[in-house]
Each structure stands twice: as C-alpha cells, then as structure tokens.
Amino acid sequence: MNTQNRQFQLPAELEAQTIIERISAQLPLGKRIEERDLLTYYDSFDWRLFGSGMELIVRRQGRKRTLQLRSQNDGGLIESLTAGTRMPVFCRDLPAGGGMRRALDGVLQMRALMPQVELRSRITTLPVLDDEEKTVARIAFERHAAREPGKGKFRDVPGRLLLLPIRGYEESFERLIGILLEAYALPPGNEGLLAAALAAIGRIAGGYSSKLDFSFQPEQPAASVAREIQLQLLATLELNLDGTKANLDSEFLHDLRVAVRRARSALTQIKGVFPATDVERFKPELAWIGQITGESRDMDVYLLDYDRYRTSLPQRLRPDLDPLHDFLQAHQKSAYRKMVRQLNSERFRRLLADWRDYLQSTSTGSDDAPAALASIAQVANKRIYRIYKRVLAEGSLINADSPAEALHELRKNCKKLRYLIEFFQSLYPKSDVQPMIRAMKQLLDNLGLFQDLEVQAEKLRHFAHQMVAEGEVPVDTLLAMGMLVDGLLRRQAEVRLDFGSSFAEFSGSENRKAFKALFAGKTEAA
Amino acid sequence: MKIIGVYNIKGGVGKTAAAVNLAHLAARAGRRTLIWDLDPQAAATFYFRVKPRIKGGSRKLLRGQRDLDRLIKGTDYANLDLLPADFSYRNMDLQLSAAKRPGLQLQRLLRQLSAEFDYLFLDCPPSISLLSENVFRAADALLIPTIPTTLSVRTYEQLQRFIQDNGIDGVKRLPFFSMVDRRKRMHLDILETMPKKFPELLATEIPYAAEIEQMGIYRQPLFGYVASGSGAASAYRALWQEVRRVI
Numbered sequence: 001m002n003t004q005n006r007q008f009q010l011p012a013e014l015e016a017q018t019i020i021e022r023i024s025a026q027l028p029l030g031k032r033i034e035e036r037d038l039l040t041y042y043d044s045f046d047w048r049l050f051g052s053g054m055e056l057i058v059r060r061q062g063r064k065r066t067l068q069l070r071s072q073n074d075g076g077l078i079e080s081l082t083a084g085t086r087m088p089v090f091c092r093d094l095p096a097g098g099g100m101r102r103a104l105d106g107v108l109q110m111r112a113l114m115p116q117v118e119l120r121s122r123i124t125t126l127p128v129l130d131d132e133e134k135t136v137a138r139i140a141f142e143r144h145a146a147r148e149p150g151k152g153k154f155r156d157v158p159g160r161l162l163l164l165p166i167r168g169y170e171e172s173f174e175r176l177i178g179i180l181l182e183a184y185a186l187p188p189g190n191e192g193l194l195a196a197a198l199a200a201i202g203r204i205a206g207g208y209s210s211k212l213d214f215s216f217q218p219e220q221p222a223a224s225v226a227r228e229i230q231l232q233l234l235a236t237l238e239l240n241l242d243g244t245k246a247n248l249d250s251e252f253l254h255d256l257r258v259a260v261r262r263a264r265s266a267l268t269q270i271k272g273v274f275p276a277t278d279v280e281r282f283k284p285e286l287a288w289i290g291q292i293t294g295e296s297r298d299m300d301v302y303l304l305d306y307d308r309y310r311t312s313l314p315q316r317l318r319p320d321l322d323p324l325h326d327f328l329q330a331h332q333k334s335a336y337r338k339m340v341r342q343l344n345s346e347r348f349r350r351l352l353a354d355w356r357d358y359l360q361s362t363s364t365g366s367d368d369a370p371a372a373l374a375s376i377a378q379v380a381n382k383r384i385y386r387i388y389k390r391v392l393a394e395g396s397l398i399n400a401d402s403p404a405e406a407l408h409e410l411r412k413n414c415k416k417l418r419y420l421i422e423f424f425q426s427l428y429p430k431s432d433v434q435p436m437i438r439a440m441k442q443l444l445d446n447l448g449l450f451q452d453l454e455v456q457a458e459k460l461r462h463f464a465h466q467m468v469a470e471g472e473v474p475v476d477t478l479l480a481m482g483m484l485v486d487g488l489l490r491r492q493a494e495v496r497l498d499f500g501s502s503f504a505e506f507s508g509s510e511n512r513k514a515f516k517a518l519f520a521g522k523t524e525a526a
Numbered sequence: 527m528k529i530i531g532v533y534n535i536k537g538g539v540g541k542t543a544a545a546v547n548l549a550h551l552a553a554r555a556g557r558r559t560l561i562w563d564l565d566p567q568a569a570a571t572f573y574f575r576v577k578p579r580i581k582g583g584s585r586k587l588l589r590g591q592r593d594l595d596r597l598i599k600g601t602d603y604a605n606l607d608l609l610p611a612d613f614s615y616r617n618m619d620l621q622l623s624a625a626k627r628p629g630l631q632l633q634r635l636l637r638q639l640s641a642e643f644d645y646l647f648l649d650c651p652p653s654i655s656l657l658s659e660n661v662f663r664a665a666d667a668l669l670i671p672t673i674p675t676t677l678s679v680r681t682y683e684q685l686q687r688f689i690q691d692n693g694i695d696g697v698k699r700l701p702f703f704s705m706v707d708r709r710k711r712m713h714l715d716i717l718e719t720m721p722k723k724f725p726e727l728l729a730t731e732i733p734y735a736a737e738i739e740q741m742g743i744y745r746q747p748l749f750g751y752v753a754s755g756s757g758a759a760s761a762y763r764a765l766w767q768e769v770r771r772v773i
Contacts, residue, residue, distance in 0.1 A: 080556050127602070133745075134575035135602040167607060168599035 003165040003173055004074075008186035010159035016124055016141040019161070022183045023139070027176065030127035030135065037121040040149055041194050042067075044111035045243055045252065047206045052107045054078065055194055058087065058115075069103055072192060079103045089113055090249070110304055112249035115149030116205075117197045119157070128176055136172035138164040139180075146197035157200045160189050208239060210255040212262075215426045218377035223273040223369065225376040226266060227359050229423055233263040234356060237289075244293075245340050250300040257297055260289045265419040269383055272371030278358065285351050292342040298459065299332035305456075312487050313480055320480040327467055380424040385519040387417045392512075395503045404454060407499065411447035418444060432518050439506045446495060446502040453492035457485045527640040528773055530647050531665035531697075535681045537652035540671040540704035542569040543738050543748070544765070545649040548669075550747035551766040553606035557644040560598065560607045564618075564661070565651040568611035574601045575745050576610050583614030588621050588631060594638060603747070607643075619656045629692075632660035654688060662694045667773045671704035671732070674716035682724070698773065702728040702765060728772075730765040733757060 010016075023029065042056040043049045049056055050072070057068045063085045069078040081100040088094050089112045094101040122143045127135035140162040145154035163180065165173040180186070191199075198205055214232070216225050236259040243252030264286045267279055302309075306325055310318050342348060371379050394410045418440050425433045464481050467473040505511070532545040545561055553559040563570040568578035576599050586592045598607045622628050639646060650661050662668060670685070672678045682701055689697070701724060707713050721727045732738075735758040737748065744751045752759050 077556050132575040132577065166600035168597075 003167075003170055005165070006163040006177055007189045008161040008163075008180075009189040010141060010143075010161040010186070012156070012159060014184070019141075019180075019184065020126060020139075023176075023179055026179050028129045029139075030129045030133070033125045035121075035123045035125070037123065038118070039121075040118045041116045041197070042113045043116050043205075044108055045114055045248070046111065046208050046210060046255075048107050048109075048111060049104075050194075050205045054103075054107070056104075056113065067100060069100060072194075087113070110249060111251050114248065117194070117201060117203070118147050118149045119193070119197045120145045120147075120154055128172060130169075130172065136166055136169035137176050138162075138166070139176070140164060144193070144197065146200040148201055152201075155200045157193075157196045158189070160193075161186060210236065210251075210258065212422050214423060216376055216424065218375060218427050220376045221373050222270065222376045222379040223372035226270045226273040229266050229270075230263055231356075231359050233259045233266070234352070234359065237263075238352065241343065245343055247336050250297075250304060253293060253297055253300060257290065257293050260286055260293075261415075262419050262423075264290070265416055266423060269387070269416050269420055270379060270423075271383065272374075273369055273379070274372075275368035277368065282355060282358070285355075289348070289351075292348075293339055296332065296335040296339045299328055299335050302328050302456075302459075303332060309484055313483060317476075317480050317483070320474070320476040321484075323467070323473060323477045324463065324481060327463065327470075376424070377427055380420070380427055381519045381521065384417065384420050384424070385515065387413060387420060388515050388519065391417055392507055395507060398499070398503070404450075407447055407496075408451055411444065411451060414440065414444050414447060428518055432514065436511065436514060436518075439511055443502045443506045446498055450492060450495045450499070453488045453495060457488040457492070460485050460488070527636075527643050528645050528667070529636065529665045530645065530667050530669055530769070530773070531650055531661040532647060532669045532671070533650040533658065533661060534670055534672065535652060535654050535685060536673075536678065539673050539678070540732060540738070541652075542573070542649055543741060544669060544671050544704065544732065544762075545647045546570050546573050546741070547748050547762040548766050548769065549645070549647045550603060550606060550749055551763060552645045552647075553603055554749070556605060558605050558642065559645045559647070560609060560639065560643045561647040561649060562609040563611035563649050564615060564657065565611055565649055566613050566615040567651070568613075569742075570649045571608065571610045573741055573745055573747065574599075574608050576601070576608055578611045578613070580610055580612040580614075583612055584618050585614065585621055588618070588625070588635065590635070594635065595642070615651070622656045622660060628656055629659050629663055632657075633664035636664055654685070659692065659694075662689060662692075662697050665697050667698040667700050667769070669769065670699065670701040672701045672720075673705045674703050674713040674720065676712070676716070679716065679720060679723075699726055700728055700769060700772065701726065703731040705734040706731045707734040728765065728768050730761060730768050732761045732765065 020029065020032075037059070039057050039059045042058055049069075053072045055070045055072055057070060059066050059068075065083045065085075065087055067079075067081045067083055067088070069080070070076065071078055079099045081094070081098065086093075090110070091101055091105050091108050094104065124141040126139050128137040128139065130136050142160045142162065144157035144159070146157050147154045161180075163173070163176055195205055212232075214229065216228075237256050240252045240256040240259070243249070244256050247253075264283065267274070267283060267286065303325075306328065309324075310321050313321060391410065391413050394406070394413060398406050398410065418437070421433065421437060421440070425437070460481055464473075464478050467477070530548075532541050532548075534541055542565070549559050549561040561570060563578075571578045580587065580592075580597045582592045587594070587597070594609065598609050600606075601608050622631050625631050636646065648661055648665065650658060670682065672682055686699070689699070703717060703720075706717070717731070737752050737756055737758045740751070741748060748756075748759055748762060
C-alpha cells in the first residue's frame with residue numbers, strides 16, 4: 001500500500017520559511033536538509049525514452065557520471081549506473097550484459113543519447129517527526145532553474161512544494177496535508193519536472209518525430225494541402241541537418257533522406273497541383289539531395305549491419321572480417337566529409353531557401369495547375385486508386401521467371417502508394433486505412449529486403465575490388481566477404497519465394513474490395 | 527527477491543547490527559530492501575525508531591489474516607522498509623506448529639513480497655527453534671555472525687548438523703567473524719584455525735568497535751552517524767560486497 005506524493009505549486013513570493021513556521025506550530029519538524037543538485041536530462045533526438053515512459057537523468061560527480069533511468073509515472077528508479085569519465089552515447093557504450101543496456105537497447109536502438117535540458121535545483125527537506133523522533137512524512141520545497149545543456153542563462157522553473165508520505169504512516173500524512181491546506185490555498189501541481197524544465201526554455205518533450213502526422217479536411221484545396229505537406233517535410237529535413245552534418249547518429253541522415261524521398265514523391269504524385277514548370281524546376285534539385293547523401297547512407301547501413309554480417313560467419317572466421325570494418329569506417333568518414341561539403345554549399349543553401357519561398361508564396365490556381373483548387377479528397381482518391389491499380393497489374397505479371405528488375409519496379413510504385421496513403425490517411429477512417437497500410441508494409445518489406453540483399457551483395461563485391469585496389473588486403477578477408485556475398489544471395493532467393501504469399505495477401509479480394517470502397521467511391525456487391 | 531537470514535544460535539553476536547547495516551547499504555545502492563525484525567526483543571525496530579507493535583500480532587499474521595504489506599513501515603532511509611517486531615513473536619513457535627506444514631509457513635508467507643523487494647533481511651532471534659527452521663527453509667542465504675571463540679565454533683557445528691539432519695539444502699551458509707578483538711589471544715587463534723576447517727567462511731571480519739555499539743544511542747544505522755572512512759563502516763561495506771558476490 002503506497003500513498004502517492006502530493007505536489008503543489010509554490011508561488012515565488014511565498015517564502016519556505018513562512019510555511020515552515022506555520023506548520024511547526026502544529027507538528028514537530030526535524031532538522032532541515034538543504035541540497036543543491038545539477039542534472040541533465042538525456043534522450044535521443046526523437047525522444048525515444050520519453051516515448052517509452054522513461055527519463056534518463058545524468059549527474060556529474062567529479063570526473064564520474066551517474067546515470068539514472070527513471071519511470072515517468074512515479075519517478076521510480078528502473079536502472080542506475082556509474083559511468084566513467086566519458087558519457088555513454090550509444091547503447092554499445094554501456095556495459096555489455098548490464099541492466100542499463102538491457103533497458104535501453106530495444107528503445108534507443110541506433111540513436112545517440114543527447115543532452116536535452118539542464119536543471120539546477122535547490123531543495124529544502126524537513127522531516128515531520130513523531131514522539132520517537134521517527135520521520136513519519138517529509139516536506140520538500142523545490143526551486144528549480146533550467147537552461148539549454150551547457151549554455152545560456154538559467155531560467156526559473158515554477159517552484160514546487162512536495163509532501164512525501166512514509167509507508168505505514170498514512171494518518172500522519174493526511175494530517176500534514178490538512179494542516180498545510182488549511183493555512184494556504186496552494187494550487188495542485190501535476191506537471192513532471194522534465195516537462196516544466198523544457199517549458200522554461202521554450203521546448204516540449206517529444207517535440208520531434210519522423211512519423212507523418214497530418215490532419216486534413218476533405219474539402220481543402222489540393223494545392224494548399226500539397227504545400228502543407230511539403231513545408232512539413234522541409235521542416236523535417238532542416239531539423240535533421242545539424243545532426244547529419246555532425247554525424248551524431250545515423251538516424252539524422254536517414255530521416256533527412258526519407259523526408260526528401262517523400263517530398264519527391266509528393267511533388268510528382270500529387271499531380272496537377274503545382275505548375276508543371278515548377279515541378280520540373282525542383283524535381284532534379286530534390287533528386288540531387290538524394291544523390292549527395294546516398295553514399296554516406298550506404299556506409300551507415302553497412303556499419304549498422306556489420307555485427308550481423310560478422311555473426312553470420314562461422315565463429316573462427318569472424319576475425320577475418322575485421323579489415324572490412326576498418327574499410328567501412330574510413331570510407332564512411334570520407335563520404336560524410338564529401339557530403340557535408342555539399343550540404344554547406346551555396347547550391348544547397350539556395351535550394352532550401354528557394355523551395356521554402358516557393359511553398360510559402362500565395363499564388364494558387366493557374367492554367368498550368370488544373371487540380372490546384374480541386375478538393376484534396378478528390379485528388380487523393382484518384383491518385384491512390386490509380387497507383388494501386390498499377391501495383392496490382394505489375395504484381396500479377398510477376399512469376400518465378402521474372403527478372404529482378406520487375407520486382408524493383410514494383411517496389412517503386414508500392415512506395416509511391418504507401419507515401420500517398422500516409423500523406424492522406426487523415427481523410428479516411430483509421431479502421432479502414434490501418435489494415436491496408438499493414439498489408440502494404442508486409443509487401444514492401446518483402447520487396448525491400450529482396451532489393452537490399454541484392455544491392456548489398458553487389459556492393460560487397462565492389463568493396464572487395466576497391467580494397468584490393470587501395471592496398472594490401474588479407475586473402476582471408478576476401479574469402480570471408482565471399483561467404484557473406486553467398487549468404488546474402490541465398491537469403492535473397494529465399495525472400496523471393498515469400499513474394500508470392502505477400503503479394504497474394506495484398507491483392508486478395510478482401511483488400512481489393514476495401515481499396516475500391518475507400519478510394520473509388522463504390523462498393524462492390526459481395 | 528533474495529532472502530538473507532541473519533542468524534546465530536547464540537545471542538549478542540552482532541546479528542542486529544549486521545542486518546541493519548547491510549540492509550541500509552543495499553538500500554543506499556538503490557535496491558528495494560525490507561528488514562523483518564523477527565526478534566521479540568525488537569532491537570532492529572528500536573534502531574529505526576519504529577514502535578514495536580503490529581496489529582493483530584503474529585497469530586493473525588501467520589494465519590494470513592493480515593497482509594504483510596499493510597504492516598510494513600517506511601524507515602527514515604530511502605528504499606529501506608521495516609516489518610516491525612511484536613512481543614507476540616515470542617509465541618511464534620506455538621503458532622507455527624499449529625499449521626499444516628509447520629516448517630514452510632514463513633516461505634509461504636514471504637511469497638507475497640517477492641515482487642516488491644530486491645532484498646529481504648530476516649533479523650532472527652537466537653536459539654534453535656521451529657521459527658529458525660522456517661528461516662532456513664525460506665532463505666537463500668544464512669548470514670552467521672560468529673565471535674571467534676571455541677564456543678562459537680561449537681555452535682556453528684551444531685547448526686551445520688541441524689541443517690544437514692533436517693535435509694535443508696537450498697540455503698547457503700555464510701559465517702563471518704563478528705566482534706573481533708585482535709588483542710585477545712583466543713580470537714587470534716580461532717581466526718587462524720577456523721577458516722581451514724570451514725572454507726565457506728567469509729573473508730571480511732567485523733571488528734569489535736564502540737562505534738557499532740553506539741547504534742543504540744543514535745538509534746540509526748552506522749552510516750547515519752560515522753565518517754565513511756571509519757573502520758567499522760569499511761568492514762560492513764566489504765562484508766556486503768562479499769555477500770552480494772556469493773548470493
């Protein structure tokens with residue numbers, strides 16, 4: 001039986017001392033303890049810990065750091081760890097087999113821990129005593145200030161008064177609450193400290209997510225919807241730019257590239273909403289961003305997959321692969337250097353500025369953009385249904401003898417379809433759209449894996465040649481890489497076998513009916 | 527939940543001091559810790575300034591008519607709770623023997639706490655009784671403070687025999703030297719000979735120290751009032767490290 005803390009707002013003008021004197025007239029209070037605290041909340045850029053109901057609090061003590069993983073709900077300690085002089089950034093930096101790593105691994109995945117907000121606190125705690133001088137409850141006065149991690153001025157966070165119960169002394173706790181509330185009409189405070197600290201510096205937890213979250217009305221003109229989508233994607237791109245350039249973790253670049261792919265898809269697939277000349281102007285420029293970021297992403301992917309590659313080999317051959325890791329790291333570095341130069345270039349800067357200007361300019365409707373003023377529901381229905389039919393047609397032509405290119409082509413159209421449905425899902429009932437997205441995701445995963453495995457195998461062969469050309473490479477390494485290529489191609493063949501069932505599910509009559517009903521406006525007679 | 531019984535047939539060997547200080551150390555490391563003062567003398571309860579009284583006494587508790595949960599008191603220390611002693615505990619043997627499987631009653635009772643705590647310390651009364659047997663069967667480890675005297679060696683052998691004769695095999699015996707006075711010839715002799723005879727003996731010794739006795743004056747665990755560099759404090763820290771490693 002655990003009684004909860006009671007939290008109140010502590011107005012700045014109300015002195016702790018005044019309250020203490022008032023309460024001590026009715027309840028014996030013990031010696032006050034003054035504590036100062038300085039801590040930093042850490043999370044990934046996209047708030048994965050917060051999203052999973054956790055908070056990571058880091059305190060520096062001399063040269064060491066203590067990490068505490070706490071539950072958002074009740075502040076309960078989930079795991080704690082004393083780290084060395086270097087703050088762990090990735091899960092792999094945490095002690096293997098330790099509880100902290102276990103708790104964070106699945107949540108954080110490849111993302112880096114970043115300082116989010118720094119909190120400075122002054123806490124005065126007084127025990128309420130019984131006649132044995134045993135503590136039966138506590139009163140804590142908290143004054144906090146927050147700032148951006150490591151820089152800027154501390155800003156006041158609203159103060160809090162906490163009443164903390166001690167188990168088994170519920171009566172004393174109720175009495176304390178009664179005495180306090182009789183003397184002061186303090187408003188209750190329910191906000192968590194992290195949320196309050198972020199609010200003080202003008203931010204919110206969960207302020208970034210790579211997921212699309214649009215909310216459109218069916219009657220909205222298509223051009224304005226297309227602009228809103230593009231502006232949102234541009235914002236995502238820009239938000240990930242600093243992290244990409246600094247290579248804080250691989251997800252910044254990944255999210256940036258996904259935003260660009262979605263933007264390209266939106267630009268060409270939401271047809272007739274922008275004048276064709278404008279589409280032609282920005283299309284190659286957005287494609288250019290894809291190109292200049294491609295090699296870096298490739299290297300990231302191989303490095304992320306490296307452990308899997310390595311463990312796919314027989315145990316005693318694993319060390320043979322290590323020179324590949326060195327190669328990948330070196331090439332990732334140089335790829336990033338090259339990419340960052342481009343991202344810092346005048347061309348890139350101008351492109352983003354022009355694109356934003358264009359999207360924010362008010363001109364709508366032109367002879368060259370026939371669908372600009374049509375309702376978005378009409379445009380969305382038409383485009384989605386058309387691409388859907390194309391996917392069906394292409395997919396049903398694929399058999400065991402079809403070339404790999406046919407599957408690659410199908411994947412492209414599938415992706416277009418998925419993006420369209422994701423952009424516009426707010427126009428449709430969730431219960432109708434979700435199962436479609438799921439079926440499509442399964443098909444896309446299959447097609448994606450098929451293509452990735454082929455590309456990876458091809459690329460590994462290419463790396464082998466490159467390694468030979470660049471200098472001495474042990475024969476054993478090349479042999480190990482050959483085994484990897486073999487493994488990848490075998491898996492690709494297996495994945496190909498699954499295509500039939502994935503596509504059958506996607507193209508099944510249930511799903512067909514659902515697509516038709518939702519996007520073609522008619523229900524088929526059962 | 528790991529259950530650690532702190533036990534000796536003899537009284538006055540430093541049981542309560544060990545139970546209280548080790549429990550406090552576990553709690554300070556962030557582990558949710560409970561100490562159950564099973565001794566009607568209520569020394570541990572006294573150290574924590576809690577009133578030695580539980581509603582309904584041990585009878586209702588053993589019959590399952592009272593949730594253990596509702597009898598637990600928070601101490602003045604984070605993560606550290608206490609199940610207080612009660613004078614009725616002196617009759618626990620009678621009450622236990624009235625139950626169906628008298629040797630397993632405590633084990634059954636403690637199950638309800640297993641999700642809530644990481645460590646449970648049982649501060650046991652001296653003597654060898656049905657309650658002791660219950661502790662042996664419920665605990666993962668038995669921590670046995672042993673004063674280095676010939677008599678103590680004898681009682682340890684007695685305990686060993688009892689455990690073997692009663693087929694209790696799930697409990698680790700962890701004797702350690704307590705109240706060691708290196709000025710005494712006999713202490714030095716036993717410190718030398720006993721480890722050879724009993725390899726399970728822990729390496730840490732708790733010295734005889736006025737600081738430890740003062741727990742009763744301050745009514746606090748040792749770490750509440752001594753400097754962290756004190757010899758006694760270091761000894762308990764080393765002991766806890768060693769215990770944690772073996773259980």
